[in-house]
Amino acid sequence: MTFQPRMTSRREGITLLEDLRWRRWNGAVADVWHAACSAGARGEYLSKDPRLFVVLERNGPCSDLKLSPNATEVVSGRQEFQLSYIPADMPLWSRTDEDMTIRHLDIHFDVSTLAVRLGEELDAERLATPRLRFSDERIMSLARMIAAECMDPDSHHELYGDGLMVALFIDLMQLGRTPPRKRGALAPWQLKRVTDFIEANCLRNIRLQELAELVELSQSYFSHAFKAATGLAPFQWHQQVRLKKVREMLANDGMTLTEIADAAGFADQAHLTRVFRRALGQTPGAWRRARAS
Template sequence: MTFQPRMNNRISGFSVVGSWKRRSWNGVVADLWDVECAPAAGGFYVADHPRLFIVLDAKGAGQHNIRLRQTGETSVCGGRQAISYIPAGMELWADMVDVSFVRHLDLHFNVETLSKRLMEDLDPRKLSMPQLMFSEPRLMALAELIAAECANPQPLHDLYGDGLSVALFIDVMRLGAVKARRRSALASWQLRRATDYITENCLRSIRLQELSVLTGLSQSHFSHAFKASTGVPPHQWQMKARIERARQMMLENEMPMSVVAVETGFADQAHFTRVFRKMVGVTPANWAKSQR
């Protein structure tokens, strides 16, 4: 489903010049506005999603400025450009003081989508902290490029505007490189239950689902946790159990290697020999001779 930002507002004194321009990317919606402002223009805003409100240009008489007010605090843009990060659900009032024209860019973000794309859970504390009316040349340069793409009658590939918008979000939120998550190992009882089951049933094909049910985990979680505990995936552990069974058979009975291979669940003697040599370091026949 396409992301559609929702905002409630009560505004007065604004007239849109021409038509507003919208571009949508993966979890991001960008709106570019040119607005004429009447004296004492302003309004109240609250949105369901976090957003960036970026003043690209402001004109007016004297010391014109734009004031953003949240409960207990007022921030002022006294120049032509400023960036504000506004958390979801934050009530905000805007007042235009001697401002006759403003060009601004609104970027709305779907946090759930961005969290998946950035491969990390975005810190709720960062997302809830407003940053009002600051300016930084690097961030403004990104914003200008996004605005130009919104206004472009022949827009470039979606990855262009998408990449610029996500880059701006990362920079404003000061997101660092994602650290690799350490996979947790199995509990001792889970590991014992899984390895005992594999040993007892190693001569047949064991499905991953059987092992995950035994340990109460999803198949993916079990697979990663088993490897974290043993250093090898479940299938390789089963191969080790088969090879151990084959070694016992060769010690207790003299039988053709082809029979040993079939009895221990291998496709044929060649498969058995290949796996045995990889795990033990010698062929089954050479190993058997060394035990006599």
């Protein structure tokens, strides 16, 4: 399902000066707003997803920010403090006492997708901690390049903006390189469940996700654990079992090579021949003739 930012807002005295510019990447949506705020303008914002608010340009004084409508602690800012991280489900109020115009970038993060992409569980406490009006030169540089991609979506390859967004999120969450975890082999019951499944379904393509779900592991962890248990990657094991079935069918002189290729789930006879020769050093026909002689 495509990620959609889940944000509600109420604004008074704020007028958009340009159409919204936005981009979607795998794990985030970024949008650029250009607005005019009259004296006394105010806004109330609530998002179901964490977001980063970035002031790109401002003509006029900074607005005040607070995390509850009646809060006595108000976060006022200077021009150099242009970043604010707002956690999911945390309301934010803003107020401007004088006329101003502002261009800002909002990046809405899809945390579950980013955790999968980064291959690690994200720090829940860090995700839930607000950071209003802070300064970080590297994050700001990345944010400006992301905003440029929103303003001119045809300027670079899709992966360019995607890489910028992931780099910004890593910096924002202060994610460091984690040492690789030592992964053990599958337990005997897990290995039997998986190999029995492969045996029963070897004449069709089997997705790695199917095998991992059988033993309730991530695909990455499962691949390492399976190889630790068998010495082979899952697809190599599957291929060996499939070719064993092919050899059994070759022993049946009543089946042509075309029929065997079709029954074993290969695209055609040529595909079967390539795989068979690569694994066993000879063609299916040669194997059959050698067995008959």
